[in-house]
Amino acid sequence: xxxxxxxxxxxxxxxxxxxxxxxxxxxxxxxxxxxxxxxxxxxxxxxxxxxxxxxxxxxxxxxxxxxxxxxxxxxxxxxxxxxxxxxxxxxxxxxxxxxxxxxxxxxxxxxxxxxxxxxxxxxxxxxxxxxxxxxxxxxxxxxxxxxxxxxxxxxxxxxxxxxxxxxxxxxxxxxxxxxxxxxxxxxxxxxxxxxxxxxxxxxxxxxxxxxxxxxxxxxxxxxxxxxxxx
Numbered sequence: 001x002x003x004x005x006x007x008x009x010x011x012x013x014x015x016x017x018x019x020x021x022x023x024x025x026x027x028x029x030x031x032x033x034x035x036x037x038x039x040x041x042x043x044x045x046x047x048x049x050x051x052x053x054x055x056x057x058x059x060x061x062x063x064x065x066x067x068x069x070x071x072x073x074x075x076x077x078x079x080x081x082x083x084x085x086x087x088x089x090x091x092x093x094x095x096x097x098x099x100x101x102x103x104x105x106x107x108x109x110x111x112x113x114x115x116x117x118x119x120x121x122x123x124x125x126x127x128x129x130x131x132x133x134x135x136x137x138x139x140x141x142x143x144x145x146x147x148x149x150x151x152x153x154x155x156x157x158x159x160x161x162x163x164x165x166x167x168x169x170x171x172x173x174x175x176x177x178x179x180x181x182x183x184x185x186x187x188x189x190x191x192x193x194x195x196x197x198x199x200x201x202x203x204x205x206x207x208x209x210x211x212x213x214x215x216x217x218x219x220x221x222x223x224x225x226x227x228x229x230x
Contacts, residue, residue: 011055011081018055020168021118025057027202027209028117032062032144035198035222036113039142043067046112051133052119056082056093063091067113070102071095072133099136110138116145120185121178127188134192139227143194146202146220150179154217182215194223 010016036042043065050059053071055078063069063086071093073079079095086093099107114137120126134143148154155176162168182199189197200222201215 009077009081011057011078012085017170018057020162021054021057024209025061027211028058028146029061031200031202031211031220032115035142035144039224041112041142047109049111049114049133049136051114051116051129052122053082053095054078056085056095058115058117059093059095060086060089060091062115063093069093070106072098099133109136111136111141112138113142113144116143116147118146120145120147120180121174123178126178126180126185127191130188131192134194134225137225139225141225143189143223143225144220145222146218147185148174148179149216149219150176150181151216154179157217182219182221185221189221189223193226195226197221197223 011018013019014022043062044067046067048062048067048069050056050062050069050071051073053059053073054075056071059069059071059082071079071082073082073095074097076097079097082093082095086095094102094106096102114133116130116133120129123129130143137143148158158179159174159176163171163173186197186199198221199215200220201212202209202218202220203212203214204210205212
């Protein structure tokens with residue numbers, strides 16, 4: 001996580017070290033809105049937790065669409081950048097490093113939606129992280145996220161090309177061993193009481209990010225929490 005801390009001041013520089021995330025955020029939002037529409041959900045008055053929020057690139061658009069959003073990230077520098085930018089934009093967004101940073105009443109709230117975009121590939125124990133936060137999703141609520149598949153192609157494109165050749169993202173951003181196969185993620189989500197698990201590939205085609213049938217490199221995932229967990 002050191003890279004995310006040392007570069008935190010540049011989160012909102014569209015041509016800086018996080019430019020790849022700026023390019024992909026419109027596709028993220030399009031996909032999120034499509035997933036919510038499938039379940040007749042909208043951001044209006046929705047309680048949302050954005051885990052791994054960084055400087056707030058996804059948190060802010062959700063807040064603008066009417067959601068009450070909480071952002072969580074392990075980097076104090078990124079959180080400070082997120083708070084400052086939200087203040088400049090006139091947005092009321094609560095940010096913290098963990099649930100412990102929020103008032104007791106907030107910690108005991110249930111959420112309609114939790115997002116985890118480009119997060120799980122940075123975590124040594126993804127099941128623990130998923131369990132910690134998805135316990136806060138209300139029955140019938142949604143988990144939406146994205147991550148990397150652990151394949152030879154993802155190593156070539158996600159690390160060799162993106163980090164070392166094209167330098168879209170800073171070197172050593174990713175560890176291939178942390179990448180997560182969809183089958184592994186599916187097993188975790190079923191164990192945590194989720195249903196309707198959906199995997200959607202996406203990738204970079206000339207000049208833009210687009211949805212794809214291929215899940216060998218990047219993929220979105222969505223799941224709904226069961227009304228009753230046996």
